[in-house]
Amino acid sequence: MPRKPILFKKGFFKILLLYYLNEKPMHGYEIINKIRKEFLGFYAPSPGVVYPTLFYLEDLGYVYHEKEDGRKIYHLTEKGKKFLSTKEAQIKFFLKKKEEIKKFVCKGFFKKLFEIFKLLTLHYQEISERKASEIVKVIEDSHSKIQEIIFKGEQ
DSSP: OOOOOOOOOTHHHHHHHHHHHSSSOOHHHHHHHHHHHHHHTTTOOOOOHHHHHHHHHHTTTTTEEETTTTTEEEEEOHHHHHHHHHHHHHHHHHHHHHHHHHHHHHHHHHHHHHHHHHHHHHHGGGHHHHHHHHHHHHHHHHHHHEEEEETTOOO
C-alpha cells in the first residue's frame, strides 16, 4: 500500500509562515493566497491551519499583529527572526521542494487533469448513470495504473 504523501514535515508550517512574514507583514488571507500562488494552485492551506498557527506563533512571541482596516496584519518580531535564522537548512529544503513541485505541475499532469475535470463539469447534464459508471471505471483503472507506475518496485 502506498504511503500517504506529506507536503510538510511536522512543525515546518510555522517556519513557512515565518519565512513569508519575513518578506513582508501580511494578514492571514494574504498568506493563504501567497502560498497558493507559490505552489501554482497545487496547495493552499485552509484558514483552519493558518490562523491557529499564527495564534501559536504569537503566543511564542515570534509574531505580533496590528489592526489595519479591520484586519490583523502579522509582523515578524526580532525573536521570530532569530528563530527563523536557525532554520536555514529546512528553508533551503523547502525552496528546493517547491521548485520540484512547480516543475512537476509544469509537466502537464495537472493541466490534463484539469481538462478532464472541466469536460465533466461542463457536460455533467449529458452524463447518464450508465455513462457515469463507465467514466468511474476508466478513472479507477487509470488510478490503479498510475499507482503501479509510481510505486513500481516499492512494496
